[in-house]
Amino acid sequence: MKGIENKIRHLLxxxxxxxxxxxxxxQATVTVWGNWRQNVEATEITNAGDDFPNVYESAAxxxxxxxxxxxxxQLFPWRIDVRGDIVTWDNRLEIWIRRTNDGISITPxxxxxxxxxxxxxxxxxxxxxxxxxxxxxxxxxxxxxGVSVVIPAKTYRQTIVYTLTEx
Amino acid sequence: MKKTKHHITTLALILALSAIVSTTQAQVTDNAxxxxxxxxxxxxxxxxxxxxxxxxxxxxxxxxxPAESGNNNSKWINYSxxxxxxxxxxYITVEINNGSIPPGLELQLSASSYSGTGAGLxxxxxxxxxxxxxxxxxxxxxxxxxxxxxANNGHQLTYNLVITDxxxxxxxxxSTIQVVYTIVD
Numbered sequence: 290m291k292g293i294e295n296k297i298r299h300l301l302x303x304x305x306x307x308x309x310x311x312x313x314x315x316q317a318t319v320t321v322w323g324n325w326r327q328n329v330e331a332t333e334i335t336n337a338g339d340d341f342p343n344v345y346e347s348a349a350x351x352x353x354x355x356x357x358x359x360x361x362x363q364l365f366p367w368r369i370d371v372r373g374d375i376v377t378w379d380n381r382l383e384i385w386i387r388r389t390n391d392g393i394s395i396t397p398x399x400x401x402x403x404x405x406x407x408x409x410x411x412x413x414x415x416x417x418x419x420x421x422x423x424x425x426x427x428x429x430x431x432x433x434x435g436v437s438v439v440i441p442a443k444t445y446r447q448t449i450v451y452t453l454t455e456x
Numbered sequence: 457m458k459k460t461k462h463h464i465t466t467l468a469l470i471l472a473l474s475a476i477v478s479t480t481q482a483q484v485t486d487n488a489x490x491x492x493x494x495x496x497x498x499x500x501x502x503x504x505x506x507x508x509x510x511x512x513x514x515x516x517x518x519x520x521x522p523a524e525s526g527n528n529n530s531k532w533i534n535y536s537x538x539x540x541x542x543x544x545x546x547y548i549t550v551e552i553n554n555g556s557i558p559p560g561l562e563l564q565l566s567a568s569s570y571s572g573t574g575a576g577l578x579x580x581x582x583x584x585x586x587x588x589x590x591x592x593x594x595x596x597x598x599x600x601x602x603x604x605x606x607a608n609n610g611h612q613l614t615y616n617l618v619i620t621d622x623x624x625x626x627x628x629x630x631s632t633i634q635v636v637y638t639i640v641d
Contacts, residue, residue: 329493338610441541443541
């Protein structure tokens with residue numbers, strides 16, 4: 290009987306230890322700033338018979354992303370996946386994304402790789418880039434491709450979802 | 457008592473496992489919102505230019521034959537159109553805005569079917585119209601589309617100057633008219 294009680298006590302102790310460890314060291318978080326609004330107006334066309342420019346590109350740092358975990362001195366491997374949740378869309382339109390800088394290291398020796406070449410965002414999570422340690426001001430740039438007058442005039446929206454996974 | 461201990465054991469295991477999971481495989485998300493707004497537009501022009509077209513009645517090749525009437529197909533109509541789904545089709549009308557056709561003559565106009573480098577839901581010609589001061593539909597059924605820019609893109613326009621009444625013709629009479637094309641939404 291005492292043996293069982295001891296086991297329970299040990300399990301509870303382990304659970305409390307791990308939970309307080311998790312609280313103390315914190316969960317890594319991803320935070321994104323910066324949305325993108327692009328208007329395509331009649332002035333985009335100078336000659337009747339022409340189409341809209343098919344590609345529109347955002348500023349190089351249209352969104353800024355931060356990966357951080359307490360304590361920030363600690364290196365920890367992570368990965369960012371990206372997907373687009375459709376609010377209002379037309380299948381002929383595409384959103385592409387890339388990373389345009391390495392951000393600013395919060396953790397000494399932090400590293401980041403991947404994501405520097407434009408990739409198309411789909412409705413499914415897909416690998417974007419990965420790193421080690423806390424980093425801020427990772428700049429992200431977007432493109433709309435497939436813009437055309439043949440697509441009905443309307444406001445199209447997508448929510449770009451960034452998912453951080455600790456590895 | 458045994459049941460309570462069993463529940464506590466299960467709870468402890470769940471706590472331990474969830475703590476392990478939370479320290480090894482945390483997953484969090486954040487969002488950015490993207491918005492693209494396409495505005496309606498309708499542009500139209502004539503290619504290669506909107507310069508003057510001249511017609512003259514040529515002498516018959518033999519006495520007793522009718523005079524040769526004039527025709528011209530040097531102009532093309534180009535357009536770009538972006539429309540909301542909820543809006544009706546657009547169409548192109550033509551009318552004489554200034555001047556009048558000399559007596560005994562009429563000016564007919566027709567548009568070809570679309571050809572060129574454009575795309576989308578382009579319009580269809582409505583057949584030959586006799587130009588008057590009243591706007592008449594020349595091309596209809598236009599939705600989101602573009603014809604391509606320049607001659608050989610869009611709809612080729614063919615003008616025919618036709619003699620309708622020889623008795624009204626006046627040798628010295630000439631006239632300049634202005635023809636206006638409008639894309640209507």
